[in-house]
Amino acid sequence: MTDLERHDYDVVVIGAGGAGLRAAIEAHEQGARTAVVCKSLLGKAHTVMAEGGIAAAMGNVYKEDGWKVHFRDTMRGGKMLNHWRMAQLHAQEAPDRVRELEDWGALFDRTPDGLISQRDFGGHRFARLAHVGDRTGLELIRTLQQQTVALGIDVYMECTVTKLLTAADGSISGAFGYFRESGRFLALQAPSVVLATGGIGKSYKVTSNSWEYTGDGHSLALAAGATLVNMEFVQFHPTGMVWPPSVRGILVTESVRGDGGVLKNSSGNRFMFDYIPDYFRKETAETEEEADRWYTDKTNNRRPPELLPRDEVARAINSEVKAGRGSPHGGVFLDIASRRDADYIRKRLPSMYHQFKELAEVDITAEAMEVGPTCHYVMGGVEVDPETAAAAVPGLYAAGEVAGGMHGSNRLGGNSLSDLLVFGRRAGTAAAAHAATTSAAALPEAALQEAEAAALAPFQRGGGENPYTIHAELQETMNELVGIIRTESEVSQALKQIEELKVRAKALTVQGERRYNPGWHLALDLPNMLRVSEAIARAALERQESRGGHTRDDFPGPSDEWAKINVICTQDGDGIALSRKPLPVMPPELAEIFEESA
Amino acid sequence: MSYEANLRVWRGDAAGGGLQDFTVTVNEGEVVLDILHRLQATQTPDLAVRWNCKAGKCGSCSAEINGRPRLLCLTRMGTFTEDEVITVTPLRAFPVMRDLVTDVSFNYEKAAQIPAFSPRPREADGSHRMQQIDVERPQEFRKCIECFLCQDVCHVVRDHEDNKKSFAGPRFLMRIAELDMHPLDQLDRKDVAQEEHGLGMCNITKCCSEVCPEGIKITDNALIPMKERVVDRKYVPSTWLGRTIGRRKG
Ligand SMILES: Cc1cc2nc3c(=O)[nH]c(=O)nc-3n(C[C@H](O)[C@H](O)[C@H](O)COP(=O)(O)OP(=O)(O)OC[C@H]3O[C@@H](n4cnc5c(N)ncnc54)[C@H](O)[C@@H]3O)c2cc1C
Numbered sequence: 001m002t003d004l005e006r007h008d009y010d011v012v013v014i015g016a017g018g019a020g021l022r023a024a025i026e027a028h029e030q031g032a033r034t035a036v037v038c039k040s041l042l043g044k045a046h047t048v049m050a051e052g053g054i055a056a057a058m059g060n061v062y063k064e065d066g067w068k069v070h071f072r073d074t075m076r077g078g079k080m081l082n083h084w085r086m087a088q089l090h091a092q093e094a095p096d097r098v099r100e101l102e103d104w105g106a107l108f109d110r111t112p113d114g115l116i117s118q119r120d121f122g123g124h125r126f127a128r129l130a131h132v133g134d135r136t137g138l139e140l141i142r143t144l145q146q147q148t149v150a151l152g153i154d155v156y157m158e159c160t161v162t163k164l165l166t167a168a169d170g171s172i173s174g175a176f177g178y179f180r181e182s183g184r185f186l187a188l189q190a191p192s193v194v195l196a197t198g199g200i201g202k203s204y205k206v207t208s209n210s211w212e213y214t215g216d217g218h219s220l221a222l223a224a225g226a227t228l229v230n231m232e233f234v235q236f237h238p239t240g241m242v243w244p245p246s247v248r249g250i251l252v253t254e255s256v257r258g259d260g261g262v263l264k265n266s267s268g269n270r271f272m273f274d275y276i277p278d279y280f281r282k283e284t285a286e287t288e289e290e291a292d293r294w295y296t297d298k299t300n301n302r303r304p305p306e307l308l309p310r311d312e313v314a315r316a317i318n319s320e321v322k323a324g325r326g327s328p329h330g331g332v333f334l335d336i337a338s339r340r341d342a343d344y345i346r347k348r349l350p351s352m353y354h355q356f357k358e359l360a361e362v363d364i365t366a367e368a369m370e371v372g373p374t375c376h377y378v379m380g381g382v383e384v385d386p387e388t389a390a391a392a393v394p395g396l397y398a399a400g401e402v403a404g405g406m407h408g409s410n411r412l413g414g415n416s417l418s419d420l421l422v423f424g425r426r427a428g429t430a431a432a433a434h435a436a437t438t439s440a441a442a443l444p445e446a447a448l449q450e451a452e453a454a455a456l457a458p459f460q461r462g463g464g465e466n467p468y469t470i471h472a473e474l475q476e477t478m479n480e481l482v483g484i485i486r487t488e489s490e491v492s493q494a495l496k497q498i499e500e501l502k503v504r505a506k507a508l509t510v511q512g513e514r515r516y517n518p519g520w521h522l523a524l525d526l527p528n529m530l531r532v533s534e535a536i537a538r539a540a541l542e543r544q545e546s547r548g549g550h551t552r553d554d555f556p557g558p559s560d561e562w563a564k565i566n567v568i569c570t571q572d573g574d575g576i577a578l579s580r581k582p583l584p585v586m587p588p589e590l591a592e593i594f595e596e597s598a
Numbered sequence: 599m600s601y602e603a604n605l606r607v608w609r610g611d612a613a614g615g616g617l618q619d620f621t622v623t624v625n626e627g628e629v630v631l632d633i634l635h636r637l638q639a640t641q642t643p644d645l646a647v648r649w650n651c652k653a654g655k656c657g658s659c660s661a662e663i664n665g666r667p668r669l670l671c672l673t674r675m676g677t678f679t680e681d682e683v684i685t686v687t688p689l690r691a692f693p694v695m696r697d698l699v700t701d702v703s704f705n706y707e708k709a710a711q712i713p714a715f716s717p718r719p720r721e722a723d724g725s726h727r728m729q730q731i732d733v734e735r736p737q738e739f740r741k742c743i744e745c746f747l748c749q750d751v752c753h754v755v756r757d758h759e760d761n762k763k764s765f766a767g768p769r770f771l772m773r774i775a776e777l778d779m780h781p782l783d784q785l786d787r788k789d790v791a792q793e794e795h796g797l798g799m800c801n802i803t804k805c806c807s808e809v810c811p812e813g814i815k816i817t818d819n820a821l822i823p824m825k826e827r828v829v830d831r832k833y834v835p836s837t838w839l840g841r842t843i844g845r846r847k848g
């Protein structure tokens with residue numbers, strides 16, 4: 001293979017979002033020769049789009065806050081399906097991970113006494129999110145990017161990994177991919193590979209996610225023999241834009257509600273008061289007056305129902321719209337204009353102000369926004385060991401959105417950015433340690449040739465469909481049949497359609513040449529999207545209960561039996577096989593935290 | 599509400615290329631990037647264009663629309679008349695890779711040449727205390743989404759290929775100013791700005807500020823104050839001393 005570029009590293013990190021960069025920095029600092037590979041330019045990964053903040057119980061605003069409260073909120077938000085140990089490590093380590101960003105140049109908004117300010121978000125007992133206006137993700141990724149550059153870590157930009165390479169004993173030996181610019185191939189030999197590839201949202205039609213979110217890491221992990229956990233849990237963020245159609249799905253940050261915005265239906269009612277589930281009744285305000293007082297006095301008042309966890313709010317909006325009480329374009333109203341003055345809104349939510357002005361010609365300081373649910377985040381992901389982020393395949397690690405377990409059935413806002421930092425660092429440490437004691441097996445030449453042939457196949461076939469058509473149909477299928485509310489018959493229907501799409505995808509044709517050809521790139525992303533969509537649909541069919549980001553119309557409530565079960569996906573030939581595994585049991589000293597507050 | 603728009607898109611690569619005409623359907627509320635995506639899905643599957651967020655947050659989709667540097671995802675079709683021909687071309691200050699995608703590695707090289715942030719130690723309790731008012735100035739510059747539109751429009755970069763060696767461009771001169779104003783940073787950044795990154799070549803035309811999609815006042819708030827600090831320091835003998843010994847902030 002003459003146009004194959006080869007390099008040799010200790011640790012290869014796939015992904016340059018928060019998780020990938022944090023992992024790379026750590027691996028480098030542990031002395032590992034480290035490289036980062038990413039599909040876009042450096043600094044453009046999804047993390048850049050995060051708005052609201054990083055959850056960490058630093059106690060800068062509320063002294064009463066601490067890791068136990070954060071841990072409790074996270075577990076309850078995830079309806080107790082989280083891996084308890086991940087949630088614990090996350091809550092304990094997040095404050096340090098945020099503080100060290102300041103050593104690398106991050107500039108968070110401040111409290112009056114000069115510490116990092118913290119804001120309110122759904123499901124968090126106290127104001128806990130470190131933030132910079134509503135562009136926290138930009139601050140996070142730029143800080144990590146600048147640190148990565150300062151350390152001199154090698155970055156392969158605009159380069160997509162299409163295959164993980166494994167040795168005869170099944171352990172990792174490297175990764176294979178192509179440069180988007182030239183279409184040439186790349187093989188990286190390394191005993192440790194960290195997956196930090198983010199999520200899967202591009203399989204859905206209405207999503208806040210970018211073209212990168214094609215579930216590559218989930219799919220690469222399956223193909224290498226690793227397992228995925230609880231893929232049925234997909235988060236639909238309650239507030240995406242709904243109008244105009246071309247921006248449908250683009251996120252409206254939860255900070256709008258954290259900073260005083262409320263949800264109203266077409267008759268002007270704050271309908272969330274009608275949707276408070278028993279599970280959260282004790283901690284939720286009963287009247288609008290109490291809810292409004294909470295913004296300034298959290299000790300004596302309970303939180304507004306608009307700040308319930310995302311799954312609750314998204315389902316409520318869905319019901320209002322279905323009942324005919326929606327806004328003109330099929331959403332509901334999110335109103336901050338009538339509740340806060342224009343200066344405050346522009347200062348606290350500058351990028352939302354900008355976004356609505358530019359994209360919808362709406363002035364959010366003067367009128368309500370129209371919003372509705374959008375596919376936002378996948379809680380399910382690669383099954384990992386909490387301490388080391390190690391996947392089931394020796395030498396493979398996963399951190400960030402691509403990893404599963406941490407968020408249970410539903411993620412709280414702000415808990416992703418902290419997750420990236422906590423488990424990115426842990427993955428970096430473990431990957432470096434593994435590399436220090438293992439040398440990479442020689443790259444399997446046959447597998448390299450196979451990977452190259454597979455990548456080039458769409459050019460060689462004539463007469464097939466174009467990848468855009470198949471992609472659009474998959475998005476429609478997932479949106480309509482495996483969306484926010486699910487039933488057995490619809491999910492089964494989706495699986496049938498996915499099977500058909502799989503066949504069609506194998507025959508698709510790509511026009512043009514290899515250099516920077518988006519049609520080709522999509523053709524190579526499609527098998528990943530199909531595989532991950534199948535995993536989501538199969539797991540959704542399996543779990544016969546409603547919990548967090550998985551709502552089954554035919555099994556409306558949570559079930560005690562399913563509360564103890566993780567659904568595991570593995571690859572089986574061309575399809576997905578399922579198994580059930582008991583949920584790890586929390587030790588008594590942690591279980592007590594829930595009894596105290598119950 | 600839909601109509602057929604006339605689009606003229608530059609297609610080609612480093613070896614050459616030209617403008618091609620297309621007729622594409624436009625629906626209400628769409629932006630130029632939507633129209634290019636429709637072109638990909640229906641007429642030119644291999645049309646190269648960068649994008650990620652589609653919401654003006656990542657700075658990937660930079661190009662020139664009717665000759666002006668713009669973000670494709672923030673340029674609404676509604677800003678043009680229905681019969682207007684809309685011309686989309688790649689950023690002209692950087693070498694073309696293919697179609698609308700340019701090689702922006704110049705910017706990544708400049709970023710790597712700027713001396714890294716070097717903070718003072720943490721306080722005894724492990725925190726860094728900074729007042730909101732002191733972080734706000736550098737925070738304005740950290741809004742930068744690295745779209746490089748300012749780099750594209752600056753005549754120092756655009757008109758003289760040779761200048762690229764000695765001139766970092768507005769984005770990275772602003773980065774130096776940001777570090778200089780950072781409450782925790784300890785390095786003296788004036789020499790670097792002036793002598794290695796060509797601050798003196800900027801003649802404050804403000805074209806960079808005009809195209810910045812984040813509305814950052816690059817010239818007024820970063821470049822001019824930085825120039826003033828360079829000049830001030832040159833004439834104050836006491837900072838001479840400090841500079842020679844410790845290279846502390848002047
Ligand atoms: C609009 C929006 C707002 C959000 N706001 C918040 C918030 O306020 N707080 C919060 O906690 N969370 C928020 N989230 C969620 C959070 O931003 C993401 O979950 C998180 O950034 C994911 O980070 P990551 O490091 O796992 O992956 P990403 O940042 O998505 O990075 C993935 C990386 O993997 C690379 N990659 C993928 N596949 C391949 C491949 N095959 N080969 C090579 N590279 C590959 C990509 O190029 C990219 O560099 C938000 C999400 C969105 C969409």
Ligand code: SF4
Binds near residue numbers: 753799800804805
């Ligand atoms: S103000 Fe300076 S940096 Fe900005 S465009 Fe003009 S010359 Fe270039």
Ligand code: SF4
Binds near residue numbers: 748768
């Ligand atoms: S300063 Fe403005 S124009 Fe320049 S790169 Fe940053 S965001 Fe773009």
Ligand code: FES
Binds near residue numbers: 648649651653654
């Ligand atoms: S696509 Fe992100 S700025 Fe345009």
